[in-house]
Amino acid sequence: MPKISYKQIELENGLKAVLSRNENIPSVIISVSFKAGSKDEPRDKKGLAHLLEHLMFSGVCRDNLKSFDEILSLMGGESNAYTSQDMTSYFISIPSGMLECAMQLDSVRLNALDFSDGNIEIQKKVVIEEKNQIYDNVPFGSLEFEIGRRLFKNTPYEIPVIGKTESIKGITAEDISGFYEKFYNTGNGVIAVCGDIDMVETENFLNKYYSDIKKDKPKNSIGNFKIEDFSCGKYVIKDKINLPAVFINFRIPEFGTVNYYAAKHIAGLLTGGDSSILNRELIYDKNLCFEAESSVTGFEKAGMFGIDAYLNHGADCSEVEQIITENLNLICRGGFGERDIEKIKNKIELSYHTALQTNLAVSDNLSYFTLFTESPGRINYEIENALKITRDDIVETMREYINPEKMLILNYLPST
Amino acid sequence: MKVNIDIPKRGKPRNIKFPEHFEYEFENRIKLFVIEDKRFPIITARFVFKSGSAADNIRSQGKDGVSSLTAELLHKGTHGLNSNDIAERFEYYGTMLVSGSDYDASYFTFHSLEKYFGEMFGLSEELILDSVFSEDEIRNLKEIRINSLYAQYRSGEYLAHKAFNNKLGRESGYSHKPEGCICTLKSITRDEILKFYSDYFTPGNMLIVLVGDIKPERALKLVGEKFSKWQKKGINNIETSKYRNPERTELYSIHREQSVQSDICLGNAGISRNSPEFVPVVLLNTIFGGNFSSRINKNLREINGYTYGARSYFDCKKYSGEFLIETNVNIQYTLLSVNEIIKEMELMKKNRVTEEELENAKNYITGNFPLQFETANAVATKLLNMELYDIEKDFYDHYLARIYEVTSEEIIETAEKYFQTEKLIIAIAGDSEKINRNFEGKFSVQKINDADLIK
Numbered sequence: 001m002p003k004i005s006y007k008q009i010e011l012e013n014g015l016k017a018v019l020s021r022n023e024n025i026p027s028v029i030i031s032v033s034f035k036a037g038s039k040d041e042p043r044d045k046k047g048l049a050h051l052l053e054h055l056m057f058s059g060v061c062r063d064n065l066k067s068f069d070e071i072l073s074l075m076g077g078e079s080n081a082y083t084s085q086d087m088t089s090y091f092i093s094i095p096s097g098m099l100e101c102a103m104q105l106d107s108v109r110l111n112a113l114d115f116s117d118g119n120i121e122i123q124k125k126v127v128i129e130e131k132n133q134i135y136d137n138v139p140f141g142s143l144e145f146e147i148g149r150r151l152f153k154n155t156p157y158e159i160p161v162i163g164k165t166e167s168i169k170g171i172t173a174e175d176i177s178g179f180y181e182k183f184y185n186t187g188n189g190v191i192a193v194c195g196d197i198d199m200v201e202t203e204n205f206l207n208k209y210y211s212d213i214k215k216d217k218p219k220n221s222i223g224n225f226k227i228e229d230f231s232c233g234k235y236v237i238k239d240k241i242n243l244p245a246v247f248i249n250f251r252i253p254e255f256g257t258v259n260y261y262a263a264k265h266i267a268g269l270l271t272g273g274d275s276s277i278l279n280r281e282l283i284y285d286k287n288l289c290f291e292a293e294s295s296v297t298g299f300e301k302a303g304m305f306g307i308d309a310y311l312n313h314g315a316d317c318s319e320v321e322q323i324i325t326e327n328l329n330l331i332c333r334g335g336f337g338e339r340d341i342e343k344i345k346n347k348i349e350l351s352y353h354t355a356l357q358t359n360l361a362v363s364d365n366l367s368y369f370t371l372f373t374e375s376p377g378r379i380n381y382e383i384e385n386a387l388k389i390t391r392d393d394i395v396e397t398m399r400e401y402i403n404p405e406k407m408l409i410l411n412y413l414p415s416t
Numbered sequence: 417m418k419v420n421i422d423i424p425k426r427g428k429p430r431n432i433k434f435p436e437h438f439e440y441e442f443e444n445r446i447k448l449f450v451i452e453d454k455r456f457p458i459i460t461a462r463f464v465f466k467s468g469s470a471a472d473n474i475r476s477q478g479k480d481g482v483s484s485l486t487a488e489l490l491h492k493g494t495h496g497l498n499s500n501d502i503a504e505r506f507e508y509y510g511t512m513l514v515s516g517s518d519y520d521a522s523y524f525t526f527h528s529l530e531k532y533f534g535e536m537f538g539l540s541e542e543l544i545l546d547s548v549f550s551e552d553e554i555r556n557l558k559e560i561r562i563n564s565l566y567a568q569y570r571s572g573e574y575l576a577h578k579a580f581n582n583k584l585g586r587e588s589g590y591s592h593k594p595e596g597c598i599c600t601l602k603s604i605t606r607d608e609i610l611k612f613y614s615d616y617f618t619p620g621n622m623l624i625v626l627v628g629d630i631k632p633e634r635a636l637k638l639v640g641e642k643f644s645k646w647q648k649k650g651i652n653n654i655e656t657s658k659y660r661n662p663e664r665t666e667l668y669s670i671h672r673e674q675s676v677q678s679d680i681c682l683g684n685a686g687i688s689r690n691s692p693e694f695v696p697v698v699l700l701n702t703i704f705g706g707n708f709s710s711r712i713n714k715n716l717r718e719i720n721g722y723t724y725g726a727r728s729y730f731d732c733k734k735y736s737g738e739f740l741i742e743t744n745v746n747i748q749y750t751l752l753s754v755n756e757i758i759k760e761m762e763l764m765k766k767n768r769v770t771e772e773e774l775e776n777a778k779n780y781i782t783g784n785f786p787l788q789f790e791t792a793n794a795v796a797t798k799l800l801n802m803e804l805y806d807i808e809k810d811f812y813d814h815y816l817a818r819i820y821e822v823t824s825e826e827i828i829e830t831a832e833k834y835f836q837t838e839k840l841i842i843a844i845a846g847d848s849e850k851i852n853r854n855f856e857g858k859f860s861v862q863k864i865n866d867a868d869l870i871k
Contacts (some may be wrong), residue, residue, distance in 0.1 A: 002455060025786040058718075062419050064772060067718070075423055076783015078707065097424070104421050112417035124745075125721030129677070133744045137677045147771075190467045199743045240673070243567045274503035284500070284556065290563040302517040303619045312563045339508065346510025350529050353456040357791045380716050416673075 002353075003380045004362055006351070008370070009203060013215045015186040017206050018366045018376045020194040022359060026096045028195035029359040030106060032210075033089040033367040035185030035218065038163070039156035039299070045175050047127065047163020050083040052176050054123040057081075059112040059348065060105065068109050075101050083161050086300040087371060091360060096196040099206050107209040113180065115173045124168055131162045139241045140412060147249050147306070150231045151408050159301055185216035191369045192363040232408050238415035246320050247410040248307040252401045254300025256373065261386045262397035263305050267294040267392075268344035269336055270307060270327065277327050277336075278307070288315040300372055305402050317411045325404045332398040334391065341394075345387055352383045432785065434800060434812045435795045438632035442640070444648040449799050450635045451627045453792035457530040459628035460793055461480055461537060463544060466623070466804055467616035468517040470589030470657050470734070472596070481596015482604050484517035486612045491515060491526050492553040494546040494748045499553055502543065506683065511536050512738040518590050520734040521804050522616070530629040534638070541642035544617070549609050560599050569867035572679035572845035573744065573780040575670045578683035579870045583668060584738055589657035598717035598868050618649035623803055623860040627796045658736040659685035661839035668841070670867070671848040678846030682757060683740035684836045689732035689805035696820045696830040697730050702777040703827070704728055704764055705741055709776075711760050712741060720756070722749040730834075747846055750856040754842065764831040768824040781819050 006020040041048045057068045057079070065071045072079055077094035092185045094102040135141040144160045152158045162168075191210060193202050253259040271294045282289040291310040309320050330336075337415060355361055362379070369378040438450040469483045491506075491513060492499040506513045509532040515524040524544060528536045568574045578593060592600075624643070626635045661684050687693055698706075705712040705728025716726040726743035733867025745753040769777075789795050801807065844851065848863055855861050864870060 002457070025790050027786045027790070028781075060417055060419050061422065064429035065776075067709060069424075069707075070776065071419065071421070071781040073707065073709055073783075076779045078780070078784055093784070093787060095786070098783070101421055101423050105419060108417060108419045108421075122718070122721045126717055126724055129722070129744070129746055132677045132746065137572060137675055137679075137744070139567070240570060241567070242570050243563060273507040275500060275507045280500065283560065287556070287559060290560045290567070310564075310567060312559065313566065343508045343510065346508070346532075347512075348510070348530060350458060350510040350512065350527060353458045353529075354527065357456065357793075361789070 003315055004356065006366060006379070006407045007199060008376055009206070011207050011211055013186050013211045013213060015189055015191065015210060015213055016370055017191040017193070017210075018370055019197065019199055019202055020192070020362055020366060021197055021199060022194065022362070023196050026196050027359065028094050028096050028110040028193060028197055029363045030092045030094065030099075030101050030102060031089055031192045031367055032110065032365040033192075033371060034184050034191050035087055035188040035371045036179070037084050037086040037088060038159065038161040039085045039301070040183060041179070042175075045167060046159040046173055047168040048171050048175055048179050049088055050161050050163065051123060051127055051168065051171055052179060053081050053083045053088050054127060055113055055119065055176065056109060057122070058113040058119055060109045060194065068105070071105055072102065075105075077102055085157055085161060087368070089364065089367060091363070093360070099202065100198065102373045103205050107212070110184070110213060113177075115177060117173065120173060120176070124171070127168055128160070128165055131165060131168075135160075135162065140239060140245065142237065142239065143247060143410070143412075146235070146237055146410055147247070147304075147408065150235070151249050151251055151304060152302065153231060155302065157299060157414065182219055185214040187216050187218035189213060190367050192366045192370075194359040194366070232406055234409040234411065236411045236413060239412050240416070241412060241414050243313060244311045244315075244317055244414065245412045246309045246311065246324070247412070248316050248321070248324060249410075250305040250402050250406055252296070252303040252305045252397070254301055254303050256385070258393050259397045259401060260296065260298045260303055260391070261389050262393040263296045263303070263402065264333065264348065264386060265341065265344045265389050265394050266305070266398065267296050267349055268403055269331060269340055270294050272344065272347060278309070278324065281323055281327070282320060284308060288312060288320050288323070321409060324342055328398070328402065328404050332395065332403060334395050338391075341391060348386050349383065432789075432812070432816065434798075435789055437795070437799060438635070440636060442619075442644045444644060444646055446619045446639070446643055446646070447623045447803065448635060448639050449623065449625045449796070450630060450632045451625070451792045451795050451799070452632070453628050457629050458527065459530055459533045459626060459630050460525065460527045460628070460796070461540065462625040462800070463524040463540065463798060464623040464625065464800060464804070465522045465617050465619045466520070468519050468521045469592065470519050471590070471612075471616060475608070477606055478600050479608060480592040480600040481561070481594070482612050483522050484547075484553070484562070484594045484596065484610055485601070485604060486609050486617070487515045487517050487522040487524065487556060489549050489553060489609065490543050490547050492557065493548050493550050494542055495548060497542070499631035500813065502539075505539055506536065509536060519590055519594060535629070537638055538642065545646060547613070549606060549613070551606055554606055554609065558601050558604075561595065562601055565595065565598055572670075572672050572675060572677070575672075575870075576679040576681040576843045576845040577742070578867065579668045579670055579864060580683065580740060580841055581738070582870045583666060583843065584659045584661075584683070584841045585683060586660055588736070590659060590660065590736065591731060594768060602751055607836075615647060619643070619646045620649050623800060625796045625800060626718055627792045639727070647749055659738055661685050661836050662841060663843065664838060665840040665859050667861045668843045668864055669848045669852050669855075669856055669861055670843065670864045672845050673847060675845070675847045676747055676845050677744045678747050678851060679744050680750070680753065681740055681742055681843045682754065682840055683738055684834060684840060686730045686737035686739035687732055688734060688736050689801070690807050691732070693830060694732065695815070695824050696826045697834070698781065698820045699777055699819065700764070700830045700834075701728055701730050701825050702758065703773060704783055709782065714755060715756050715760060716743060716745065716753055720749070722746055722753050728759070732805070747850060750844065750846060750851045758837050758840075761797040761831070761835040761837050764771070765828060766837055774824055774827070778819055778822075782816050785816060799842070
């Protein structure tokens with residue numbers, strides 16, 4: 001397997017950094033990430049981590065250029081960011097010759113937030129429109145909320161990253177700076193620089209520009225919680241949709257566990273392509289659905305397995321549920337062949353290589369593995385974790401977690 | 417906080433040579449391209465036919481979707497294999513397979529591990545040359561497609577774009593989306609699919625692009641063995657299809673009850689991809705709405721907070737193109753947002769952009785240009801587009817120098833030509849009960865209730 005080469009260093013203030021050189025194109029990705037996501041927010045301030053991410057783009061100006069992005073684009077660069085349940089990441093893409101300028105700008109913005117009320121109010125409006133666009137104004141938009149409040153009830157993973165409209169409105173400047181002060185520090189952060197770089201020079205730039213990030217210990221905001229605490233059962237939700245859908249979800253262990261990788265195999269068995277068990281039966285043999293897919297989500301402290309089935313006109317939810325249940329029971333009993341496992345491993349191998357082709361993907365992976373696992377080097381052997389899964393691991397994971405007795409079923413039905 | 421950073425002047429950018437690749441034309445006119453990338457043990461094969469949904473209605477009207485059905489059916493059965501066998505054969509090796517149509521091309525693509533590539537390539541030959549298009553599989557595929565479209569008809573973004581496309585495209589081949597619509601799909605017969613296949617899925621109309629861990633010699637040998645005996649057949653040129661602006665602005669309102677946002681699609685006829693104006697258009701669009709810091713996003717998002725984002729595009733197709741602005745705004749700002757967008761279009765025509773704004777846009781385009789060649793598949797897309805849209809071979813070799821030469825006068829001229837603010841198509845999916853009355857007297861408003869009526 002091809003390896004990604006990298007060098008891990010520690011800056012003078014203790015901040016971790018990972019450098020990876022790749023001269024494929026004359027371009028570099030700088031990514032700054034903090035172990036601070038929506039699960040680290042106070043219970044009544046949901047949406048805070050993500051609102052802070054929005055505010056990180058408006059604190060700097062240069063002559064007539066009024067925002068981070070405008071200055072960056074003068075350098076030929078572009079930026080983006082995301083907030084997840086567990087982390088927040090800021091990316092810059094820049095031509096190699098502009099690396100120093102971009103780092104200089106980036107370091108200023110990390111310390112120069114515009115927490116003025118006017119700015120916060122505008123970004124709150126923007127975030128609420130983001131929520132409208134992605135959740136409230138689209139078919140099945142409430143799904144993540146409906147799953148979260150049952151499957152992750154009373155845990156920090158209960159509410160999706162975006163937060164609730166009311167709680168977003170209630171966030172104050174103090175809340176934001178409190179969160180920033182607590183988590184945006186050396187113990188919680190990592191910088192990855194990937195692409196067409198000179199290693200020595202980049203190391204110098206990193207020390208020169210990022211050494212004033214506040215030195216502090218890592219913050220652990222939540223403890224572990226038990227996997228049993230969730231409501232299973234069946235619920236009906238009315239939505240502005242034309243055709244019904246069935247969503248079945250399970251709690252599984254967190255990212256990196258054997259069960260997590262086994263769940264990826266199970267997803268492949270169930271819905272990985274036209275020849276998979278559920279696609280074959282639901283879509284092609286019985287014409288009940290036009291689409292079926294399953295997904296595995298691994299957070300730092302919990303995980304989730306989901307099966308989504310979108311029904312054809314006239315098809316019945318309970319029939320679809322029954323077929324899914326029968327097939328889950330079949331896998332629980334070990335009703336699949338060695339060939340099925342080989343097939344999934346081939347698929348995992350292909351997607352592994354496909355996923356690491358850009359500097360952006362490499363930097364994101366290096367950052368994630370630095371923050372949440374033993375080493376950034378995991379980028380090179382993460383695939384082994386998936387490939388060593390055995391038939392027994394699959395059956396054990398099914399019996400323990402992805403078992404029809406532990407299902408949360410949501411039926412979405414058309415409201416009109 | 418004010419930053420004092422010395423940003424080095426970029427000056428005239430160095431041109432970037434188009435990445436190396438291998439090219440060969442077979443006796444039967446199949447063109448082969450190979451882009452070798454040894455860094456990853458994977459290979460992508462892209463089989464492309466230079467006709468897409470713009471050709472759907474050439475033989476008879478009301479056949480929206482026939483090209484994409486034909487392309488998708490390629491992996492639904494041959495004389496020797498049924499659709500289940502085919503899926504099982506590809507998927508066992510982990511191979512990812514997709515086929516379908518775009519406006520100007522139909523494609524059959526697979527991504528495979530290098531170690532299984534030979535087998536996958538052989539299987540593809542069988543599918544492309546020996547598909548049976550059985551009645552059962554046609555029925556199955558139509559049912560999936562019709563249900564999936566029916567579900568999509570509740571998405572405001574989908575509906576707004578469908579209406580926009582349809583009204584600007586008028587009677588041209590670009591007036592419908594490649595997936596077709598429910599009533600046209602129902603009417604398509606097996607004979608029409610077979611006809612489409614024999615008209616357009618021909619060697620003279622075919623490009624094969626192999627990307628990844630493969631040497632040109634191996635590619636040449638494989639394609640030669642599998643496809644060079646395919647009987648030579650001519651290229652099928654289709655009638656030119658043009659978008660056309662209306663005489664005066666038309667606003668279409670697609671009703672979505674209790675919608676909290678309005679999905680807006682607004683614009684004019686644009687340019688074809690090989691138009692000589694492509695370069696100034698790229699600059700115009702970058703300044704106006706092409707990225708995060710461009711004018712309409714700054715206005716609607718950063719200053720007013722009406723939306724999560726607003727962007728504009730020149731969507732350039734082979735014979736014509738559309739210029740459109742897409743945004744999703746809070747319902748109470750629907751009229752205000754439309755007014756602001758039109759105001760920004762007017763400003764582009766009225767005032768010259770400052771040298772600073774122009775330099776900023778040029779630097780942005782130049783700096784981000786290499787990312788368009790980061791993966792071998794991205795290079796393949798560029799190569800394919802050059803073939804599909806008749807772009808001159810050395811286009812990208814001179815692209816940055818041309819970008820650098822564009823002046824603020826050219827930006828104004830281009831805006832004057834393509835920002836026809838009196839002749840817009842505006843499509844809005846939202847709560848018509850609440851928004852339509854605001855537009856009355858300002859635009860001619862037509863209400864659409866059923867998604868299938870947009871045709």
